[in-house]
Amino acid sequence: MYDRERLTDPDVLRHSVLDFRQMSTFVQNPLIIERAEGVHYWDINGKHYYDGISGIFVVAVGHGNRRVIDAMKTQMERLCFAAPLHATNGPAVAFADLLARIAPGDLNTVKLLSSGSEATETAMKLARQYWKQAGKPTKYKFITRYWGYHGATQGALAATGTPSRRVPFEPFPTGYVHIPTVHCYRCPYARHYPECDVFCAEFLRQVITLEGPETVAAVMVEPIGNTGGILVPPPEYLRILRDICDAFDVLLIFDEMITGMGRTGRMFAAETFGVTPDILCLGKGLSSGYAPLAATIWSDRIQSAFWGPEEAGIEFGHGHTFAGNPLSATAGLAAVTEILERDLAGAAQRQGARLEARLRRMAECGIFGEVRGKGLLWGVELVRDPATREAFPADVRIGKRIGAEAEKRGLIIRHDPDWIALAPPLITSDDELDAMCDILEESIDAAMAAL
Ligand SMILES: Cc1ncc(COP(=O)(O)O)c(C=O)c1O
Incomplete structure (x- = not known):
């Protein structure tokens, strides 16, 4: 139906427009998803990613649902x-x-x-x-x-x-x-x-x-x-x-x-x-x-x-x-x-509690201002000093850095300059959730080390 080899060519990609994205940056290092199953994505190069945000708060029942x-x-x-x-x-x-x-x-x-x-x-x-x-x-x-x-x-x-x-x-x-x-x-x-x-x-x-x-x-x-x-x-x-x-x-x-x-x-x-x-x-x-x-x-x-x-x-x-x-x-x-x-709303409560506990432990990293959420919808406000709630300087964009590190390591999350969010599919298992959190933790460390 289309020539797969040409998809990553910046001259081909430049005809496309993503949502709220600067395309000149995107075409240099495009993420082109090719297939998905459950909570997993694979891009066109065969690289695996966990879908930590259900597409974008969308894929409640997971990918590839029969x-x-x-x-x-x-x-x-x-x-x-x-x-x-x-x-x-x-x-x-x-x-x-x-x-x-x-x-x-x-x-x-x-x-x-x-x-x-x-x-x-x-x-x-x-x-x-x-x-x-x-x-x-x-x-x-x-x-x-x-x-x-x-x-x-x-x-x-x-x-x-x-x-x-x-x-x-x-x-x-x-x-x-x-x-x-x-x-x-x-x-x-x-x-x-x-x-x-x-x-x-x-x-x-x-x-x-x-x-x-x-x-x-x-x-x-x-x-x-x-x-x-x-x-x-x-x-x-x-x-x-x-x-x-x-x-x-x-x-x-x-x-x-x-x-x-x-x-x-x-x-x-x-x-x-x-x-x-x-x-x-x-x-x-x-x-x-x-x-x-x-x-x-x-x-x-x-x-x-x-x-x-x-x-x-x-x-x-x-x-x-x-x-x-x-x-x-x-x-x-x-x-x-x-x-x-499948009572996936009940699953959201259970897995949400697991995710919340893990995020609260991660707060030891020292830049979590507040962890907040309900069910399987969680956000973290990132600050330079949790004691005073002082935000990072505007040019640091710590959330964006963490998001980029996570993507490198195979986890997709929602990220803004001063906060990140996770909302994986409601079918996410314990092991999958733990694997996502492991990657997030490494990504935070990497982003902080580069400051
Ligand atoms: C709360 C809320 N309302 C409305 C919309 C718009 O939905 P759509 O992008 O499907 O038009 C969004 C999309 O992100 C949303 O998050």
Whole structure:
């Protein structure tokens, strides 16, 4: 199908663009993955890597899963496309039904999509149309958090609060308000938990009041933030957000792209924290990466504004050509069934405890500021001095150095200048997890030795 020998040629590679990567550097030393099995990758040169980050928080059931592959093969022979404008298909209906059954509370209406950005865009469009149809047309603003990430398209990016992702594309549409994120280790309000009474959540009350509750459509958050290094909120944080949203008749949207599908030890972080949103956005682990797949799921209350006679013209005015694609839905159906039947959420709890214990031991290296996570989703904030929390100088980029050393030694992790994250597939065995941690430990030593 293609000439394997030419793939690493910089003149061939220069026609490609990776996500958020400087291609001039990448073409000099490209990582081209050729095959994968379980938690293992092999690149085009036959070098082995452990997948310490499930692709990118995606491959929950591991690579090469037979149930998913066989289901997709069968579906490919039967039907690969049915236009979501005038028809649906068996896998899409069955998958929506499954998601409605397992989603918490009355989250019973499912729109299947192809990417996380589509899912958050869909949630925000749904919220705006909902309020128009519910008789409150002035509610149009979205409150999201600095350091949050909700996707790469214009609306999702307007909601995103990570400067490096936003700035090149400003200005954005109006109607997006950001509040500081929850970050107990580096509290934006310089307070301390629990004496702070979770002020970062309470602050939302002030913001809604000042913006005018009659203008606010929804609050959207990731239950656990990724950017910043796996920011886990205090246990009561999301409950407080829920109560404030209810008090002001504002919708609450959870972006569970990373935290969904068993990752935090329950099927959804909504269950881990015991808080049900009005709209739930899923992607990544939803198909475990076997096909592009995402979903936006909403409550009966919201759906009641969209359900009526044809002539009322209140249907959700939104769609995508590949929404509910039969092959993607088949992948989702098989992957989610695998997670449920093998209790991979339970596995995330067990292996997460093992990973946490190992990371806490590794803190002896002397540059771990904070180890934080839930289930099988863990981050480490790296600092020059854990006693004072002093960060490394900006040019050190210690997390990037550790990531590069790990890649050299055959481990792929998520790395930023000041933090690293691990979130291996939920099927990772004890031995595999230990092997990943051994490589990480060596990589930290190597990065520190080179400082
Ligand atoms: C929390 C969160 N929301 C949304 C997205 C966007 O998803 P996608 O890249 O599939 O569009 C991501 C992607 O990393 C994410 O982590």
